[in-house]
Structures are given as C-alpha cells and as structure tokens.
Amino acid sequence: MARAVTTRRKTLTTALAWVVGLVIFFPILWTILTSFKTEAQAVANPPLFLNFDWTLENYAVVQERSNYMRFLWNSVILAGGSTILGILVAVPAAWSMAFVPSRRTKDILLWMLSTKMLPAVGVLYPIYLLFIRFGLLDSRAGLVMVLMLINLPIIVWMLYTYFREIPGEILEAARMDGATLREELLYILTPMAIPGIASTVLLNFILAWNEAFWTLNLTAVDAAPLTAFIASYSSPEGLFFAKLSAASTMAIAPILILGWFSQKQLVRGLTFGAVK
Amino acid sequence: MATKASRSAARLMMAPAVVLLMAWMLVPLSMTVWFSFRKYLPLRGGDLGFAGFENYGRFVSSSSFWPAVSTTLIIVGSVLVITVVLGVLLALLLDQPFWGQGVVRILIIAPFFVMPTVSALVWKNMFMDPTNGLFAHLWRLFGADPVAWLSEASTGSVVLIIAWRWLPFATLILLTAIQSLDSEQLEAAEMDGAGPLQRFGHIILPHLGRAITIVILIQTIFLLSIFAEIFVTTGGAFGTRTLTYLIFQRVLESQNVGLGSAGGVYAIILANIVALFLMRIVGKNLDA
Numbered sequence: 001m002a003r004a005v006t007t008r009r010k011t012l013t014t015a016l017a018w019v020v021g022l023v024i025f026f027p028i029l030w031t032i033l034t035s036f037k038t039e040a041q042a043v044a045n046p047p048l049f050l051n052f053d054w055t056l057e058n059y060a061v062v063q064e065r066s067n068y069m070r071f072l073w074n075s076v077i078l079a080g081g082s083t084i085l086g087i088l089v090a091v092p093a094a095w096s097m098a099f100v101p102s103r104r105t106k107d108i109l110l111w112m113l114s115t116k117m118l119p120a121v122g123v124l125y126p127i128y129l130l131f132i133r134f135g136l137l138d139s140r141a142g143l144v145m146v147l148m149l150i151n152l153p154i155i156v157w158m159l160y161t162y163f164r165e166i167p168g169e170i171l172e173a174a175r176m177d178g179a180t181l182r183e184e185l186l187y188i189l190t191p192m193a194i195p196g197i198a199s200t201v202l203l204n205f206i207l208a209w210n211e212a213f214w215t216l217n218l219t220a221v222d223a224a225p226l227t228a229f230i231a232s233y234s235s236p237e238g239l240f241f242a243k244l245s246a247a248s249t250m251a252i253a254p255i256l257i258l259g260w261f262s263q264k265q266l267v268r269g270l271t272f273g274a275v276k
Numbered sequence: 277m278a279t280k281a282s283r284s285a286a287r288l289m290m291a292p293a294v295v296l297l298m299a300w301m302l303v304p305l306s307m308t309v310w311f312s313f314r315k316y317l318p319l320r321g322g323d324l325g326f327a328g329f330e331n332y333g334r335f336v337s338s339s340s341f342w343p344a345v346s347t348t349l350i351i352v353g354s355v356l357v358i359t360v361v362l363g364v365l366l367a368l369l370l371d372q373p374f375w376g377q378g379v380v381r382i383l384i385i386a387p388f389f390v391m392p393t394v395s396a397l398v399w400k401n402m403f404m405d406p407t408n409g410l411f412a413h414l415w416r417l418f419g420a421d422p423v424a425w426l427s428e429a430s431t432g433s434v435v436l437i438i439a440w441r442w443l444p445f446a447t448l449i450l451l452t453a454i455q456s457l458d459s460e461q462l463e464a465a466e467m468d469g470a471g472p473l474q475r476f477g478h479i480i481l482p483h484l485g486r487a488i489t490i491v492i493l494i495q496t497i498f499l500l501s502i503f504a505e506i507f508v509t510t511g512g513a514f515g516t517r518t519l520t521y522l523i524f525q526r527v528l529e530s531q532n533v534g535l536g537s538a539g540g541v542y543a544i545i546l547a548n549i550v551a552l553f554l555m556r557i558v559g560k561n562l563d564a
Contacts, residue, residue: 014374020366021383027440028386030410031398043408045416093293096286108294110555115301117551119501121520122540123304125311125527130304149300156293181285210391212504217528227504230393234400234508241402248394259389260382266445267452270494272558275449275487 028252035059035245042241058246066229068250075225075251077140078215079208082147083201086155089148091197094159095189099171109160113272116153120213131218138220146218147208155204158269162196163189199265202258209255226251305544311537319531331538335526344522347515351435352499356492358439363446363491364484368476370447371454388444392504399437400426400509430514437505442498446491453487454480486557493554500547519543 022029033049034042041052062068097105127146128137136142166189174188212227219228230251233244259266267275312331315324335341370381387395403410404425412422425433457480465475501520510516512525523543527536 010372010374013369013372014376017369017372017374017380018376020369021380024440024443025383025386027395027398027403028390030402031394034402045408045413047410047413089292089296092289096289100282100286102283102286106559108290110559112293112297113555113558114548114551115297117497117547117554118301118305119520119540119543119547121501121503121523121527122544122547123308124524124540125533125537126304126307128528129307149296152293152297152300181282206389210389212392213501216393216504216507217524227391227393230391230397231504231508233397241408244397244401248398252390252394255389255391256386259385263381263385263448264452266388267449270445271449271490274490274558275453 028256031245031248033245034242035249037242037245039240039242042245058242059250062243062247062250066232066247068229068247071224071226071229072250074140074219074223075209075227078143078147078223078225079205081140081144082151082208083155083204085144085148086152086204087159087197087201090152090155090159090200091193094156094163095185095193097156098160098163098166099168109157112153112156116150120150124217127214128217137218138223140223143215143218143223143225146214147211150211150214151204151207154207154269154272155200157272158200158203158265159193159196161268161272162199163193165196166192199262200269202262203265203269206255206259206262308537308540308544311533312541314534316534316537317532327534331534332541335535335538335542340517340522343515344517344519347431348500348518348520350431351438351502351516351518352496354432354435355439355442355499356495358435359443359446359495360488360491362443363450364481364488366443366447367450367454368480370451385444385448387440388442388448390441392441393508395441396437396505396508399433399440404433426510427514430510430516434505434509434516437509438499438502441505442495446495449491450484450487453484457483489557490554493550493557496550497547497554500543500550519546 035058036054036056037048037052038055038057041048044052097109131137131142134142136145170188170192171184174184179188209225210227212231215225215227216231219225230247233240233247313327313329315327315330316322317324366384370377370384374380390398401409406412406422406424409422409425411425415422423429461479462475465479470478502518503520503524506512506516506518506521512518512521517525519539520543523536523539526532526539
C-alpha cells in the first residue's frame with residue numbers, strides 16, 4: 001500500500017502481527033523444542049523453554065524402535081509416485097483443454113472437479129473390497145493409484161490455469177512455420193510450462209504427503225506412510241511426549257520447508273484458479 | 277484455428293485422465309449404491325439379499341444418526357465461523373506494512389502444512405492432556421483444576437484442533453484477495469472522510485465477498501470429511517462422532533456394509549449440494 005504510515009503505527013502493527021504469528025506457530029515450536037528434551041523434562045512443571053539439556057536421544061530412539069526410515073520412505077514413494085503419475089496423465093489433458101478448447105471443455109473441467117467432491121467415506125467399502133480382491137491392501141502400488149486419482153482433478157486444474165496463461169499466438173506462429181505437434185510440445189510448450197508444472201508438483205506432493213484418510217484405512221505395516229506411523233502413537237505407553245515430538249518433527253519438517261515455497265501455488269491450486 | 281487432426285489428437289490426450297476419473301467415480305459409486313440396497317454383513321453370512329430401502333430407513337432412524345448430524349453441523353459451522361472471522365482480521369493485519377512481514381506470514385501459514393495426525397496428537401497430548409499438558413500446567417498456575425479437554429469439552433477441543441489447521445488456509449486466500457484490491461479506491465474513500473470501519477464495510481468486505489464464499493465452500497467440502505483429527509483424538513467418543521465417522525464405523529468397525537453404504541449415499545448427496553454452489557462460482561470464473 002502506498003499510503004504513508006507513521007512509525008508509531010508501524011511499530012504497533014509489527015508487535016501485534018508478531019504476537020499473533022507466534023501464538024499460531026507456538027504448537028509447532030513447542031513440538032520442535034520438546035523433541036530435544038528428555039521425557040522427564042518434557043512434562044516438567046513449570047514447563048521448560050530453552051533452559052534444558054538439549055539431547056538428540058529421542059531421534060535415535062524413534063528410528064531404532066519403529067524403523068522410522070521405512071515410513072519416511074513409504075511417504076516419499078506414495079507422495080512422489082502419485083504426483084509423477086498424476087502429472088503424466090494430466091499434462092496432455094490440460095494441454096489439449098488449454099490450447100484446443102472445444103465446446104465441452106468447460107463441462108469436462110467442471111466434471112473433473114466434481115469427482116474431487118465425492119466424500120471418501122462414501123466409497124470406502126468398495127475401494128476396500130477392490131483392494132482385497134486385487135491383493136492391493138497395504139501395498140504401495142494401490143495407494144499410489146488412489147492418491148493419484150484423488151489429486152488428479154487438482155493437478156489438471158492447476159496445469160490448465162497455468163497453460164492458459166501461455167499466449168496462444170506463439171503456438172500459432174510455430175504451426176505456421178510448420179512445427180509438428182511433437183515439436184510444438186517439446187520446444188515451445190515444455191520450456192514455457194515448466195514453472196507451472198513445478199508448482200503443481202510441489203502442491204500435490206504436499207497434499208499427498210498429508211493425506212490421512214486412505215493412508216490410514218488402506219495400510220497396515222508394509223505400505224504405511226508417516227501419517228499412519230504418527231497415528232500409532234495415539235495409544236500412549238507411559239512417558240512419551242519427547243519421542244512423540246521427535247517423530248512429529250521428522251514427519252512435518254520436510255513438508256513445512258516445501259510448503260513455505262508454495263504459498264502462492266496453494267491459493268491457486270486449492271481455489272481452482274478462482275482466487276489468484 | 278485448430279485443425280481436424282489436432283482436434284482428434286487433443287481428444288486422445290484427454291482420454292487417459294477422463295477414463296481414469298470416470299472409472300474412479302463410477303465403479304466405487306455404483307458399488308456403494310448397490311450395497312446400500314443389500315443386506316450385506318461380511319462377518320455374518322455375507323450378502324443376504326435385497327433389502328429395499330431398509331438400510332436407508334435404518335440409517336436415519338438409528339439413535340446415533342441425529343447426534344452425528346448435529347455434531348457434524350456444529351463442528352463444520354464453528355470451524356467456518358472461526359476461520360472466516362479470524363481469517364479476515366488476520367488478512368487485514370498482514371496487509372498492513374510492518375517489519376518482518378515475510379517471516380510472520382510463514383509462521384501463520386505453517387499449521388496448514390502439518391499433517392492431520394500430527395496436529396491432532398500434538399494438541400491431544402502436549403496441550404490438552406489433563407496431567408501433563410500445557411493447558412493443565414497453566415490451569416494449575418492459576419489455582420484451577422485441570423480440565424480433561426477431550427472428554428469434558430470434546431467438541432470444542434476438536435473444533436480448536438481443526439480450526440488451527442484451516443485458519444491459515446482462510447487467511448492466505450483472503451490476504452491474496454485483499455492484496456488485489458485497488459488501493460486508490462481506498463485512498464479516495466479516505467479523502468472523502470470515510471473512517472476505517474466505513475472503508476471496511478463498504479469497500480473491503482464487498483471486495484472480499486467472493487473470496488469468502490470460496491473459502492466457505494472449499495472448507496465445507498474438506499470439513500465434511502474430517503477424519504484423522506477424530507480418529508486419533510477421541511475415536512468418535514464423547515459426542516464427537518460426525519456423519520463421516522459414523523459411516524466409517526458402520527462399514528469397517530461393525531462391518532454392516534449395507535447400512536454404511538446407505539449412509540455413504542446420504543453423505544454423497546450432502547457433499548454434492550455444497551459442490552453445486554462451488555462449481556457455479558468456479559464455472560463463472562472460467563468464462564471470464
């Protein structure tokens with residue numbers, strides 16, 4: 001905003017904004033701090049802020065006891081696999097809808113969006129049954145498919161809104177010069193589309209990473225990602241705050257970092273281009 | 277101008293996405309509808325034949341149906357009110373110039389990236405635990421008896437956990453919308469002597485109208501199917517059983533697939549009513 005602001009007012013705003021920001025962030029901060037405490041320090045009253053003996057012990061214990069790496073690896077495969085697969089399916093679709101629109105393009109887009117509105121619980125049993133029938137229960141392959149399908153509408157939509165911003169004249173000029181469809185895709189569209197594709201990948205990786213309905217209901221041990229790993233902490237055994245915190249910190253850290261890069265894409269992706 | 281060849285190529289390129297989504301929608305959906313008309317108990321004899329509308333009747337006449345509906349409405353409604361009201365205020369605050377804007381924005385958006393099982397467990401144990409939680413420490417500090425949040429104030433606690441995750445989402449979208457507001461219009465209003473409240477009521481709020489509608493609709497769709505937050509905190513006990521959770525219990529816990537599927541059909545219809553409004557707004561935007 002270009003209006004002149006007094007320093008006094010700016011100072012007040014700064015103070016207020018920081019207080020609000022820290023209050024909202026506090027649970028995350030507290031989790032990270034607690035992960036470096038011993039279990040006794042984690043439940044100390046009065047609570048310890050920074051004045052405790054920092055230890056990495058919890059991280060070692062979590063890894064040792066629960067084989068954290070395996071869950072992490074599953075999360076990476078599920079989120080990464082479903083995103084890559086989704087992009088492979090969605091790029092051609094979004095490309096054709098953005099550059100060769102027909103009368104039905106809008107209907108198809110809206111219909112795709114409507115599949116996203118289907119409440120998961122409404123089709124829980126059929127999917128469960130199909131998974132059993134085809135031996136997919138607790139398999140990464142099955143879950144990659146499901147996560148890809150639930151995010152496919154968002155991927156198509158995001159790519160579509162990005163592709164539409166690429167000026168069509170460039171493509172027409174290329175066509176006039178005799179470029180084939182393949183050349184058009186490879187040499188003109190791909191370089192211009194890469195930023196949009198990267199943003200889409202980022203947001204969908206985050207969404208798939210945090211998905212906690214299908215990953216909780218369709219996995220047990222072999223394919224269980226971090227969401228399920230954390231849920232297994234819901235039955236407490238004695239003192240465990242510090243370990244819970246260490247496990248939680250490890251589960252959210254990668255995505256927090258990715259997430260901070262994706263604020264803008266988040267708005268576009270989750271409002272289906274309606275707010276930019 | 278698109279040629280005939282490029283048209284058929286375009287159709288071919290769309291095919292995988294359309295076919296996959298079509299299958300993803302139609303196959304499970306028709307199975308749910310089919311099951312909803314069967315007496316189907318996998319653990320007690322399997323498919324015991326046609327049941328007509330019995331499941332539909334029994335689902336709504338069961339004693340857990342109306343409590344589940346009201347719990348769902350209370351949770352979704354409270355989270356919506358909290359996130360939209362605080363979201364507007366936060367967006368207004370973050371739109372002001374202040375030192376460290378980038379960092380504060382990051383702090384505020386962060387909860388949205390925390391996976392639901394983590395946020396639920398962190399709140400449940402480290403804040404709401406009646407013995408060792410921070411709230412218990414705080415209550416004792418002021419000489420009050422610690423509250424067993426998740427059993428004594430269960431709905432409110434669940435609302436807090438969910439709202440904490442969705443407030444950043446609302447704030448981010450509303451902030452984006454506020455920033456697209458023409459600042460000259462605000463300055464003109466200020467010069468004409470409009471106070472802050474008038475500027476808010478007559479310029480900012482109307483401008484935000486569409487963004488608020490979108491936030492409400494999108495959140496409603498996600499909130500109607502809230503699962504993990506309840507799964508790891510109360511497991512549906514203490515009056516926190518939502519419609520989604522009730523269906524989950526019918527289908528997977530008590531393995532009454534016919535009954536659960538009828539519930540599923542109700543949930544699908546409910547979600548579609550909300551979706552219809554959202555699609556109309558998004559569709560309008562597509563033409564512009």
